[in-house]
Amino acid sequence: VNVVGSSIARECDRTIMTQAGPEISVASTKAYTAQVTALTLLALHVAQVRETPGIRVDEWVAELKRMPERARETLARASEVEALAEDLRRMPLCFFLGRGADAFVALEGALKLKEIAYIPTQESPAGEMKHGPLALVQPGVAAIFGATDPNTRDKVVSNMKEVQARGGTVVAIVTDEDRIVDRAADSLLRVPRTKFDFLSALLSVLPLQLLAYHVARLNGCEIDQPRNLAKSVTVE
Numbered sequence: 001v002n003v004v005g006s007s008i009a010r011e012c013d014r015t016i017m018t019q020a021g022p023e024i025s026v027a028s029t030k031a032y033t034a035q036v037t038a039l040t041l042l043a044l045h046v047a048q049v050r051e052t053p054g055i056r057v058d059e060w061v062a063e064l065k066r067m068p069e070r071a072r073e074t075l076a077r078a079s080e081v082e083a084l085a086e087d088l089r090r091m092p093l094c095f096f097l098g099r100g101a102d103a104f105v106a107l108e109g110a111l112k113l114k115e116i117a118y119i120p121t122q123e124s125p126a127g128e129m130k131h132g133p134l135a136l137v138q139p140g141v142a143a144i145f146g147a148t149d150p151n152t153r154d155k156v157v158s159n160m161k162e163v164q165a166r167g168g169t170v171v172a173i174v175t176d177e178d179r180i181v182d183r184a185a186d187s188l189l190r191v192p193r194t195k196f197d198f199l200s201a202l203l204s205v206l207p208l209q210l211l212a213y214h215v216a217r218l219n220g221c222e223i224d225q226p227r228n229l230a231k232s233v234t235v236e
Contacts, residue, residue: 002031007232016042025224026231027115029209032108033071036202037064063195067202070192074206077190081207084171084187085214088142094119095133095143095163096208097126099156101201102146102173109144109208116226117216126159139167144208147172147181148191148200160184173204 001009002018009015020034041064047055088094094113096106103125110123124133126145137143143163147156160170161184172185175193182188191203216223 002034026226026229027112027212027223029112032205033202037067040064040199060196063199067194067199070194070203071206074191074203075210077207078210080189081210082214084189085211085218087187088169088171088211089215089218091119091140091142091169093136093141094121095137095141095168096121096123097129097133097143097156097159098146099126099152100149101198102148102152102156102204105146105201105205105208106144108205109212112209112212113215115212115229116223117212117219117221118226119215126156129159129162134162134166137163137166137168140169141167142169142171144171144211145173145185146204147174147178148204149197150178151197153178153180157181157184173207175200 001012001015002020002023003009004017016038018031018034018038020031023029023031040060044055044057044060046052048057094110096110096113097103098106106123110121113119114121122133122136143160145156145160147153147160156172157180160172160181163170164184164186169187170185171187171189172181173189173191174181174185176190177193178190189207191200191207194200194203213223
């Protein structure tokens, strides 16, 4: 939780404080990043206690300490996201897709776009596309793929081609070193490579949050206080 003594903190037997600080906007951004970081540290602690084979906790922690600088590098590329927002601001529907950790980043990206820009979204693991979501792809529809994990890249590229074959616009979030996805995407958003692929999720979410911000701004939406939403609720 983010607030000491909050209602949810009082209801819990144990809490992990994210220490993200006050977040004024209804749509949480830094709180999301802080929660992912806190849960990663929790997982590392469990791995250390259990002496999980193959997990070098010291290396993971060292890599986490490098994340603020890599986040600054990612945010320095905001102009690329702004240009993409100009191209996509009128899209009738946006898919957010990925495999592995990228699938969960897709959920956050979709939530932000629908929350503050009021763009309908369809978020799904990329492997589930043919079980329904692909039926909605047509010209004018955008699909944003997380493609930061080299272990799932080939399958993600195949999914991208399926969207393009039906007239959809494909945007991919990739690491700096990636040159394979280039040929399968209409637009690219790059993030720094991390030593552990899972940690790319802390970086690839940033351009998605920025995209939602810029689309909302260009379309004249109220960003900090989106319609019909509240920061906290007291009813079920």
